[in-house]
Amino acid sequence: QKEVEQNSGPLSVPEGAIASLNCTYSDRGSQSFFWYRQYSGKSPELIMFIYSNGDKEDGRFTAQLNKASQYVSLLIRDSQPSDSATYLCAVISFQKLVFGTGTRLLVSP
Amino acid sequence: DAGITQSPRHKVTETGTPVTLRCHQTENHRYMYWYRQDPGHGLRLIHYSYGVKDTDKGEVSDGYSVSRSKTEDFLLTLESATSSQTSVYFCATLGGYNADTQYFGPGTRLTVL
Numbered sequence: 001q002k003e004v005e006q007n008s009g010p011l012s013v014p015e016g017a018i019a020s021l022n023c024t025y026s027d028r029g030s031q032s033f034f035w036y037r038q039y040s041g042k043s044p045e046l047i048m049f050i051y052s053n054g055d056k057e058d059g060r061f062t063a064q065l066n067k068a069s070q071y072v073s074l075l076i077r078d079s080q081p082s083d084s085a086t087y088l089c090a091v092i093s094f095q096k097l098v099f100g101t102g103t104r105l106l107v108s109p
Numbered sequence: 110d111a112g113i114t115q116s117p118r119h120k121v122t123e124t125g126t127p128v129t130l131r132c133h134q135t136e137n138h139r140y141m142y143w144y145r146q147d148p149g150h151g152l153r154l155i156h157y158s159y160g161v162k163d164t165d166k167g168e169v170s171d172g173y174s175v176s177r178s179k180t181e182d183f184l185l186t187l188e189s190a191t192s193s194q195t196s197v198y199f200c201a202t203l204g205g206y207n208a209d210t211q212y213f214g215p216g217t218r219l220t221v222l
Contacts, residue, residue, distance in 0.1 A: 036213075043199055043215055044152070044199070044213050090152075095157065095165075096167065097142050097154070099154075100151060101149075101151035102151050
């Protein structure tokens, strides 16, 4: 079992819709959780960080963490074509920052 | 790419030659990481450092070594480059477990012929 798992997608949503991206992790001791956006040919960009159970909102982005279920998600409201990218989930596990393989999001106009 | 640079940005080398990639940060972050990114594999951890002279292996460490003699610099060395090490290499830093200060470098595209 991989330490961090994501559906590779692509996830296709129309402009203005809510995009829901999901991630599961295997290490129950994981403490911190990150969501990144990566455009093709670019380095990953941190968009959200969460370490407490519940929701954390920042603009159009909401991260949700459920440690009991070992599940973290990212909601993107009012999706825009410019949100089309690969979204990477990462967790800190035993001092390592471990990534999932990413979910490709396509937002159609 | 606030406060984190990688050099070189592009490199072409031949099989069997040693290669060193440099990551430099000005954020005074404790943790530093080296990843490679290949299509279909995402970001795979090569080595990481949790302090000066404190390093450990990641999931794809074979053929790579690292050194961290000061906080700012984390070097990745390919002892004898192979074509399978053709990839894009990213360095990342982390301020702490509960810090939202985390940065990626711009990446180094390495081609081994």
